[in-house]
Amino acid sequence: MNRTKxxxxxxxxxxxxxxxxGAGFATMQELVQYEASYGSRFPLVIAVTALIYVxxxxxxxxxxxxxxxxxxxxxxxxxxxxxxxxxxxxIGKFFDLFSALFCYMSFVVMCGGAxxxxxxxxxxxxxxxxxxxxxxxxxxxxxxxxxxxKALSRVGPVIxxxxxxxxxxxxxxxxxSLKEGMAQVDAGFYCQAMAQVGxxxxxASGASYGGxxxxxxxxxxxxxxxxxxxxxxxxxxxxxxxxxxxxxxxxCTAILGHIDATAAADIPALVLAGQISPVVAQVFAIVICAGxxxxxxxxxxxxxxxxxxxxxxxxxxxTAILGILGCLIACLVPYKGLINILYGLNGYxxxxxxxxxxxxxxxxxxxxHTSL
Numbered sequence: 557m558n559r560t561k562x563x564x565x566x567x568x569x570x571x572x573x574x575x576x577x578g579a580g581f582a583t584m585q586e587l588v589q590y591e592a593s594y595g596s597r598f599p600l601v602i603a604v605t606a607l608i609y610v611x612x613x614x615x616x617x618x619x620x621x622x623x624x625x626x627x628x629x630x631x632x633x634x635x636x637x638x639x640x641x642x643x644x645x646x647i648g649k650f651f652d653l654f655s656a657l658f659c660y661m662s663f664v665v666m667c668g669g670a671x672x673x674x675x676x677x678x679x680x681x682x683x684x685x686x687x688x689x690x691x692x693x694x695x696x697x698x699x700x701x702x703x704x705x706k707a708l709s710r711v712g713p714v715i716x717x718x719x720x721x722x723x724x725x726x727x728x729x730x731x732x733s734l735k736e737g738m739a740q741v742d743a744g745f746y747c748q749a750m751a752q753v754g755x756x757x758x759x760a761s762g763a764s765y766g767g768x769x770x771x772x773x774x775x776x777x778x779x780x781x782x783x784x785x786x787x788x789x790x791x792x793x794x795x796x797x798x799x800x801x802x803x804x805x806x807x808c809t810a811i812l813g814h815i816d817a818t819a820a821a822d823i824p825a826l827v828l829a830g831q832i833s834p835v836v837a838q839v840f841a842i843v844i845c846a847g848x849x850x851x852x853x854x855x856x857x858x859x860x861x862x863x864x865x866x867x868x869x870x871x872x873x874x875t876a877i878l879g880i881l882g883c884l885i886a887c888l889v890p891y892k893g894l895i896n897i898l899y900g901l902n903g904y905x906x907x908x909x910x911x912x913x914x915x916x917x918x919x920x921x922x923x924x925h926t927s928l
Contacts, residue, residue: 568792578851604762628779660859730813767906
């Protein structure tokens, strides 16, 4: 692989990591609700989510490239057409609008995460973190998709490295209590403190987690696939899988090893970082904010693209209006509640898209150049 292709693989990998690791992952609150809350069964949740992540993103990239989609959101019509052209039009419109709304509401979650992090770590006034994030996100989205990929590809590896460092150290310090922590969670000792997605079913939790990730990545990966060579896009996405889910497993062991301190925390990651030292907690708070920023940007972009095309006269004003509106909503709704309700319910609907994707990809005979 030459240097240019290697650079492109790393750029795609970094972008995927940055997009995936937003407020919920970086704060570890979504890891608590989806994975760690299942105690000894958390690896099953991760396995289900990883399987969905790999299959769907390979499909998004391959079909976006094969059809040379000018707009990533058109990928929903492609999958819906397996039920007929007319059905494809309506299914495509529904998922396109719903995913854009969901991604936009996920941007609101990112604003809430920024506000909660700034308040918990630095005692900032409510809403200040959300306001700063909104300004940065609006500014970045105004430069369009190429500018977003460039910005995200550089931040992602730094975020994953810091998360791995904190998780590895606190996994080691909490290892003597890990088995006991998992047993306590399995026995339901922390069921009141830990909000849980999936109703006690780890497969349902993994399906829900994978489902909401689908709606994040569909338009983004399909458009990247349509504008680039498929091989580096595929390789970069697969590399990101190892980084993301390896980090998730390590984070869960750290959370469970310190379950008495992390179960009820809004920002478990800062609790873990504080177990190492106050200085590490300060640095990690900055890293969390960076992770929130890298997810907030493409989420806001997806919402804006449902209304306005890049380069149009309305693109930047719409970006500013939606960014400010999202910030205001985040200031009015509690952060933990945003994650549990929004991610959980919408994840199941996202998983329905997987069913259409499987039907479509089985029905279509892939060529050697676009096989999944």
